[in-house]
Amino acid sequence: MSSDEDVAAASRHTLFIGKKENIIQARRVVKSVGERDVLVIYHQGDFYAIDxxxxxxxxxxxxxxxxxxxxxxxxxxxxxxYKITLAEGEGLYQAVDPSVKALKPTWCSKGIKQRVHTVTVSNEDVFLTLNDSPGPIDSDYYQTEKYRNTFLKE
Ligand code: FES
Known part of the structure; x- marks a missing residue:
């Protein structure tokens, strides 16, 4: 186990992921935390983390x-x-109401489909805390060893 993983385990899956200025410059960073691969994004002044x-x-x-x-x-x-909200992990889609004459698409939500995580900034350090709420959330499937063995190692 690496020292990063020790820190994660000791602090309920909270992991130092880098210096703020480096992540802002990179815009996107993928981090492996235990079995989970998380995308950390910096976009227009905010940090997001999503499976x-x-x-x-x-x-x-x-x-x-x-x-x-x-x-x-x-x-x-x-x-x-597919469109996924970065803050909540909701799947969005457009639909029309066929009972209304002028068909006008409106945005609808499928609910939370992608697991999102918490990013915190302390001084100039950025930390990732895994969302360990009970699942399953749909994206959890692609974080499993079964998926990795079947699809990613071929
Ligand atoms: Fe099909 Fe993402 S929309 S894999």
């Missing part, structure tokens, strides 16, 4: 664009363009 593999089919969110939809900041999965 790196998309809840839909395991797409690499570290390669996704960041856009606002309905006033909410989302990462767009590069594989099938």
């Amino acid at each position: 790196v593999r998309c809840y839909h089919s395991g797409g690499p969110l570290q390669e996704g664009d960041i856009e606002d939809f309905d006033g909410r900041t989302c990462i767009v999965c590069p594989w099938h363009k």
Whole structure:
């Protein structure tokens, strides 16, 4: 176990992930915390942390664009363009009400689909605290050893 992992275990999965200025410069950093791979993002003054593999089919969110939809900041999965709010991990989609004559799409939520985590900044250091709330959340599947063995090591 590395010293980083010791720190994580000792402080309930809180891990020092880097100096603030370095993460701001990098914009995106992927960190492995135990069995979980987390994408840490700096975007327009805020830090976010989210499971790196998309809840839909395991797409690499570290390669996704960041856009606002309905006033909410989302990462767009590069594989099938699913939109996931960075702050909550909600899956967003557009739908129309067929009973209304002028079909006008509105944004809807599928609920929380992607596990998000907490980023804190202390002085110039950035820390990641894993969200260990009981699951499952859909993205959890892609953090499992079964998924890694089946899809990532081929
Ligand atoms: Fe992300 Fe399909 S894998 S949208």
